[in-house]
Amino acid sequence: MKSRGNPMAAASPPLLLLLVAIFSLSASMEASILHPLDFLSLQSIRKSLSDLPGSDFFSRWDFTSDPCSFPGVFCRDDRIVALALGDPRAGAMGLTGHLHPAIGRLSALSELSLVPGRVIGRIPDTLSFCSSLRFIALSGNFLSGPIPSSLSSLRLLRTIDLSFNLLSGDIPPSIFSIPALSNVVLCYNHLSGKIPSFPASSELLRLDLKHNNLSGELPVLPRSLRYFAASRNQISGPIDANLPALTNLDYLDLSMNRLTGPIPSGVFSLPLSSLLLQRNELAGPVAPAADVKIAEVDLSYNRLSGPVSPLLSGVERLYLNNNRFIGEVPARFAERLERAGMEVLYLQHNFLTGMEISPAATIPVTTSLCLQYNCMVPPVNTQCPLKAGPVKTRPAWQCPDWRA
Known part of the structure; x- marks a missing residue:
């Protein structure tokens, strides 16, 4: 009897196997x-x-x-x-x-x-x-060796994140010639040499180079930058005069380097949320041109001097400790502290001679204030960080103009 419903049922066994193989191959290819x-x-x-x-x-x-x-x-x-x-x-x-x-x-x-x-x-x-x-x-592996300079041929590249690896050698200057490049994250590696220069046409938005072994002076940076971090390197020299021209900059961290010279007043007028310049060799007065509205300013552990500017009283978290500031703390700071307008005010380890604040003033529990080791007896008792030490006041011989 002939089968009419299924043509494969009438096929001989070898043909049946061939058809099955063809159907299987077709299905595999699909x-x-x-x-x-x-x-x-x-x-x-x-x-x-x-x-x-x-x-x-x-x-x-x-x-x-x-x-x-x-x-x-x-x-x-x-x-x-x-x-x-x-x-x-x-x-x-x-x-x-x-x-x-x-x-x-x-x-x-x-x-x-x-x-x-x-x-x-x-x-x-x-x-x-x-x-x-x-x-x-x-990011976050154990990749080693240099960054391939051949990556500069990737003309459509917008983001490169090679952070938290073991990469070494120089940053290839040609990388920054990529026209579409907007984010470069190379932090936490062992990169050395200078930060390469940037083409005038660069539209870079984010540059993160912190925790490397980079040295030399800062190059002229792209005006498009919104985020720049290069802390914990060996960058030296003055803060480049082009920093005040970075009018889109929201975050700047150059802490723990070897930067010298004064801080340009125009830096304080940038639309920053954080300005971190601590642990450098910056010197001279701090003289912003207008009220500073940056949320966090850390200038600690430098060689800054002169009086504390009242224009800094609008900062929410201000670290001026371990410098060479002199004179009295402006009354605007006391007013801001009592109204809970500041979260942190660290002024310890300077040569300040007083602060206009009542000993009965109530410092909000949400505020950290430290005044110890200056040329004054702290007018209010507040909790200081442990690294400020236990001594409340500088020795008199370090304060020749101080009158108790």
Whole structure:
């Protein structure tokens, strides 16, 4: 009897096996739509990386299925456009191994990220072949060696974050020639040399270089900057005269360097939320041109001198301790303190001779005030930080003009 319902039922066993194989191959090809070059590159990347104990990021990377369904792999048509390696959830364990040079064959890749883990080795030079890259974030690993200067060929790159690694050598000057670049985060590495100069056309918004071994003087910075941090380096010389021209700057941290000279008065007129210049060798008077409205100003541990400007009384958290300020603290500070207008006022370890505040004044519990180790008996008793020491007043021989 002939079968009429299913033509495969009438086929001989060898033909049946062939048809099954064809159908299986067709189904496999429909599932695996990824371009062959991307498929092979992804396999190489997988072989060079593995999960740290506690991570299961690669548990669903089964190359018998469609790689575009893998965690962290994002495709458009038949090409990989974004690769997020590792589980991005907070507290999740990361990956170990190294970044395979085959990553450079992902020609449509526009975003590359790597969660914090123990990935070692160098950043592959082949990344420069990914001409569509707009975003690179490889933070929090153990990547070492230099930053490849070839990355400057990525003309669409907007963000590069290589922070918290073991990178060394100079910052390639050509990096800052990338026309679309807006965010550069290189903090917590072992980078050395000078901060490169910037082209006049730079539209950089964020530059984070803190905790490196950078030296030399500050270059002329892009006027577009909104965030600049270069603390804990060995940057020397005066604060560049172009700082007051950074009229978009919201955050400035140059603390713990070797900066010298005065603080330009125009710096205090910038639209800053934080101005951090502590632990340098800055000297001279602090003379803002108008009322300062910055939330936090830290000028401690410098060589600043002269009277304390009343124009600083509008700062919410003000650190002037461990300098050479003289004279009386302006009455505006006492008024602000009693109205809870200031959160922190640290004036300890200067040569101040008095403060117009009643001994019966009530300092809000939310306010930290420290006046000890000056050329006066502190008019009010307040809790000072432990590092201020136990001595309330300077020895008289250090205060020749002080009258008790």
